[in-house]
Amino acid sequence: MKKILGILSLALLGALAWLLFLKPYDFVAVLEAKSVPGTIKHTLKTWSRSMDNSDIRQIDDNSRLWQELEFNDSLFIYDWKLTRINDSLTSIKVGVSLEEKNRLLRIANLFSETDFKRRSRNTILDFNEKLKEHLASFKVHIDGEASLEPIYCAYVTIENGQLEKALGMMQNYSLLSNVLLENKIELNGMPFVEVTFWDQEKELLKYNFCYPIVKKDSLPTDGVVSFKQFEGGKYLKATYNGNYISSDRAWYALLDYARQKGIELEEKPVEVFFNNPNMGGDELDWRADIYMPFTP
Numbered sequence: 001m002k003k004i005l006g007i008l009s010l011a012l013l014g015a016l017a018w019l020l021f022l023k024p025y026d027f028v029a030v031l032e033a034k035s036v037p038g039t040i041k042h043t044l045k046t047w048s049r050s051m052d053n054s055d056i057r058q059i060d061d062n063s064r065l066w067q068e069l070e071f072n073d074s075l076f077i078y079d080w081k082l083t084r085i086n087d088s089l090t091s092i093k094v095g096v097s098l099e100e101k102n103r104l105l106r107i108a109n110l111f112s113e114t115d116f117k118r119r120s121r122n123t124i125l126d127f128n129e130k131l132k133e134h135l136a137s138f139k140v141h142i143d144g145e146a147s148l149e150p151i152y153c154a155y156v157t158i159e160n161g162q163l164e165k166a167l168g169m170m171q172n173y174s175l176l177s178n179v180l181l182e183n184k185i186e187l188n189g190m191p192f193v194e195v196t197f198w199d200q201e202k203e204l205l206k207y208n209f210c211y212p213i214v215k216k217d218s219l220p221t222d223g224v225v226s227f228k229q230f231e232g233g234k235y236l237k238a239t240y241n242g243n244y245i246s247s248d249r250a251w252y253a254l255l256d257y258a259r260q261k262g263i264e265l266e267e268k269p270v271e272v273f274f275n276n277p278n279m280g281g282d283e284l285d286w287r288a289d290i291y292m293p294f295t296p
Helices: 002-022 037-049 103-111 115-135 162-182 249-261
Strands: 027-033 054-058 064-071 074-086 089-098 138-148 151-161 192-199 204-212 226-230 233-242 270-273 287-293
Touching (some): 037 054, 037 064, 037 089, 037 115, 138 287, 162 204, 233 249
Antiparallel strands (some): 138 233, 151 204, 192 270, 233 287
């Protein structure tokens, strides 16, 4: 009997030591989302930027983010880990702790609904609702291998954040249109974006906003709009439906699909747009064909 009591005492002491000194988090939640880790990661960053009391940074390529949220005088640490379950589902595990370890809080969490647990749970649920709303606002379908033919185009080069890609297009739409109209240059296809640089961690882009045109001998040389041959090539293609602000969600879907299939892609997507957002309508009817080039 004494031996059994001794073993139980050691087990209890071990559990207490783990709870007070070794347990990495004070609260843990697990969610599931019908999306790829890249889209969830980007949504997390956007959600974090919408709050004045939040700072978030990426720990590795796609699967982990570290967020600090300040509430009153306390700093909450959220450790977000994204794990692919299957082709259509991702697990989101969130561990929450306070910057200053509070041993009494850990004991209180076992027996009561503390303010810490309530705030941690509500914050995670808030993100989950925002994520669900966002995922319902667009659709992505992987179409497979495709080709783009060479075409001559007029373009402007833009550098901005990933979230501002559509804004950059809108700001230069009139410029491109007016130059083509004034110089009687004939359009020859749908407008497209050619990304030449993408920093995923910092979410920075450099891209050419292009109008395919019929090449002519006399073209303006004032440097406002440039002209070149878009070379085309072999790509992995997806169809995107939704607001063009979020068309980069198809980029993540293509890269995730490629990783699952062992395909090497160059992270320089091309987007071809088939709708004019100024005409309005149901955004889920807007279409863009998204291409990610195979690595040369």
